[in-house]
Amino acid sequence: MLLELAPDDRAFRDEVRAFLRERLDPSLAKRVREHGRVSAAELVQWQKTLYRQGWFAPAWPTEWGGAAWPALRQYIFDEEYHAAAAPPVIAFGRDLLGPVLMKFGSDAQRQHYLPRILASDDWWCQGYSEPGAGSDLASLRTTAELRGDHYLINGQKTWTTLAQHANMMFCLVRTRSDGKKQEGISFILIDMATPGITVRPITLLDGEPEVNEVWFEDVVVPVANRIGDEGRGWTYAKHLLGHERTGIAGIGIAKREIDYLKELAASVRRHGRPLLEDREFRSRVARVEIELMALEMTNLRLLAAPPGSGPGWEVSMLKVRGTEILQEISELQLEVAGCSGLEVDAPGAARTRGAASARYLNLRKLSIFGGSNEIQRNIIAQQIVGG
Amino acid sequence: MELVFNAEATMLRDTMSRFIEREYSFQARKRRLVLPDGFCRDTWKSLAELGALAAALPVEAGGLGAGAMGTLIISEACGRGLIVEPYLATVVLGGGLLELAATSVHRPLLERLTEGSCLLAFAHSEPESESDFGGITTRAMETRAGFSLSGRKNAVIHGATADMLIVSACVGGAAADSTRLSLFLVDRRDSALQLRGYRTIDGLQAADIAFDGVTVPRAALLGEPGEARPVIDHVLARANAALCAEATGAMQSLLERTVAYLRTRQQFGQPLARFQALQHRMADMAMHVELARSMAYLVALQVDGVDATARERVVSAAKARVCIAASFVGKQAIQLHGGIGMTDALDVSHYFRRLTAITRTLGDEAFHLDRFAAATP
Numbered sequence: 226m227l228l229e230l231a232p233d234d235r236a237f238r239d240e241v242r243a244f245l246r247e248r249l250d251p252s253l254a255k256r257v258r259e260h261g262r263v264s265a266a267e268l269v270q271w272q273k274t275l276y277r278q279g280w281f282a283p284a285w286p287t288e289w290g291g292a293a294w295p296a297l298r299q300y301i302f303d304e305e306y307h308a309a310a311a312p313p314v315i316a317f318g319r320d321l322l323g324p325v326l327m328k329f330g331s332d333a334q335r336q337h338y339l340p341r342i343l344a345s346d347d348w349w350c351q352g353y354s355e356p357g358a359g360s361d362l363a364s365l366r367t368t369a370e371l372r373g374d375h376y377l378i379n380g381q382k383t384w385t386t387l388a389q390h391a392n393m394m395f396c397l398v399r400t401r402s403d404g405k406k407q408e409g410i411s412f413i414l415i416d417m418a419t420p421g422i423t424v425r426p427i428t429l430l431d432g433e434p435e436v437n438e439v440w441f442e443d444v445v446v447p448v449a450n451r452i453g454d455e456g457r458g459w460t461y462a463k464h465l466l467g468h469e470r471t472g473i474a475g476i477g478i479a480k481r482e483i484d485y486l487k488e489l490a491a492s493v494r495r496h497g498r499p500l501l502e503d504r505e506f507r508s509r510v511a512r513v514e515i516e517l518m519a520l521e522m523t524n525l526r527l528l529a530a531p532p533g534s535g536p537g538w539e540v541s542m543l544k545v546r547g548t549e550i551l552q553e554i555s556e557l558q559l560e561v562a563g564c565s566g567l568e569v570d571a572p573g574a575a576r577t578r579g580a581a582s583a584r585y586l587n588l589r590k591l592s593i594f595g596g597s598n599e600i601q602r603n604i605i606a607q608q609i610v611g612g
Numbered sequence: 613m614e615l616v617f618n619a620e621a622t623m624l625r626d627t628m629s630r631f632i633e634r635e636y637s638f639q640a641r642k643r644r645l646v647l648p649d650g651f652c653r654d655t656w657k658s659l660a661e662l663g664a665l666a667a668a669l670p671v672e673a674g675g676l677g678a679g680a681m682g683t684l685i686i687s688e689a690c691g692r693g694l695i696v697e698p699y700l701a702t703v704v705l706g707g708g709l710l711e712l713a714a715t716s717v718h719r720p721l722l723e724r725l726t727e728g729s730c731l732l733a734f735a736h737s738e739p740e741s742e743s744d745f746g747g748i749t750t751r752a753m754e755t756r757a758g759f760s761l762s763g764r765k766n767a768v769i770h771g772a773t774a775d776m777l778i779v780s781a782c783v784g785g786a787a788a789d790s791t792r793l794s795l796f797l798v799d800r801r802d803s804a805l806q807l808r809g810y811r812t813i814d815g816l817q818a819a820d821i822a823f824d825g826v827t828v829p830r831a832a833l834l835g836e837p838g839e840a841r842p843v844i845d846h847v848l849a850r851a852n853a854a855l856c857a858e859a860t861g862a863m864q865s866l867l868e869r870t871v872a873y874l875r876t877r878q879q880f881g882q883p884l885a886r887f888q889a890l891q892h893r894m895a896d897m898a899m900h901v902e903l904a905r906s907m908a909y910l911v912a913l914q915v916d917g918v919d920a921t922a923r924e925r926v927v928s929a930a931k932a933r934v935c936i937a938a939s940f941v942g943k944q945a946i947q948l949h950g951g952i953g954m955t956d957a958l959d960v961s962h963y964f965r966r967l968t969a970i971t972r973t974l975g976d977e978a979f980h981l982d983r984f985a986a987a988t989p
Binding site for chain 2: 511512518538601
């Protein structure tokens, strides 16, 4: 931690450390740290371990089984979690759908879905982006036609992360095509086993099918699966934006990646000595370390400040700089790996030398997803320029 | 972990903001620059009356006990107002050396400093050792009456207008151990000094000073002989922390001016602020300012509270980051203003010049990157 913790926060940190030491399988942690492959089953198993500890949802209120930790505790947890190289949680259900259900869902929806999210009994995917609706998400065209007690859904989603493992999707659909485009959107929950849904994996530049196209052809979804009012889906989805303050900067992951980078750079040689001792290389590593310190301090300031007291665009800054830093680190790791890092590991096989290049290629996504960094800069500029 | 200003700090910040607003318009600053000293002694007295000169000092040294956070708040205001009075030279450097090194003999000087009746400058850097602060070659030979100083000091901030200089030197002849430094108080008006004062690009001033056997009494020795190095390092760390805060204030002002200008300046039938290329530039400037501010806070929180190694590490991280931000924000502010940003008539170019000077003062980006890397496992 950048700053000294109060004694009770230190005790909390030690408790988290002890848990991770006891319950996190070292071989899984090693794979996470070295950018190896982790299977969907392993992820679910690990998430259930967190659930049994009561720590799967640090930010959720206790009435729904969350830990309801204050922001600094969540931050400490995050830092320890990633320092130990625990696998990143598949957070679509927990972080994106959960808060929407809590605020806008019906009692029946909350009672059915929230416990299942908490226990990782459902794997949720997010049906937002479409071929014609990326950064301009409100242009989405997948339609939901009301037919008595159900909707008939037709259209196509794309870039749907890990939809091949998902049994549920929360989805933005168009229920009206006249008027303002944001006002014709509804928020709906879809069982992926419903007839008429086709999932087609998209192989990405690193050879992995991380995202998918999802096609809907006359898919029947009960009206009871709609969250809140028809036509208010855009508002519900937007509710989340700007609220995520602890994890979005990825500080904990970046710290671990810098440690790993240094470990790698100490083991290869340039001009007859360890690369890490090369002044020019070390200086570039130092720059990233300093960027990370600045971002961490910014994040801590934000957590300490009363809500609403900041300039209003902090979260966009955390996203932009956090993703840029992770990309920079992966670039340095690629440099360390040299040309042997170019080897392509066989699909599904254990990662070996190709881990650095696979990671570098894969991390191009960071500045694109979750609101591209260009969109984030638009948001920042709009806030500082005003009207 | 104190990341939110407490009541006293908030009060000090508000006091300083009001002072800058009331007394330190750009026009008022210009009038001060053409005074014989290049700054205004009445303004200095006003700052003393506000408590700004005593704010950071510990209560037992006659201060208000606001510490490094106090220095941050005042320095940030200095940056916003482009203050030309010698806060860094007299209070942060001079006052810091007195606070940490002075024995009872020199305590009264601290009182005069906080009253605003004594200006100090720190004569430390030398032509051959500008950026590493080591390798001091100025020598102090013991004589029957005291010491005889020989050597050259350069770019002494406010060196030509201070009342007293604090001079670093090694006691002994050519073979003296240059890591064992001592501090001497020298009257700036001493006719034996060869002093050449000059303006710097930021409207402030500095002096190159040659000592060719300048004699000072034994009482001129500040603190214990040969023991000044840790004190000097600590005070230079504080000065860099202050520069980080000052740069943050200057950058914040530049950002506000740039945003305001782009909102009003019309080209191609619309305000420049409507163009996305320029919007993204402003977003980048704003992020640099916030990140620099974070580093200024971090270093202020730690500069007096951690061991020397950790302190140098965090100071270097902060200064390197602030230099990067200052360079980016300064250059973009001029670029986005276009031709008018180049003129002496607009304050933008003055902020830019001060920021440029800060990036060259007490170690630049490259120096601090190196030092940070060396201190980081």
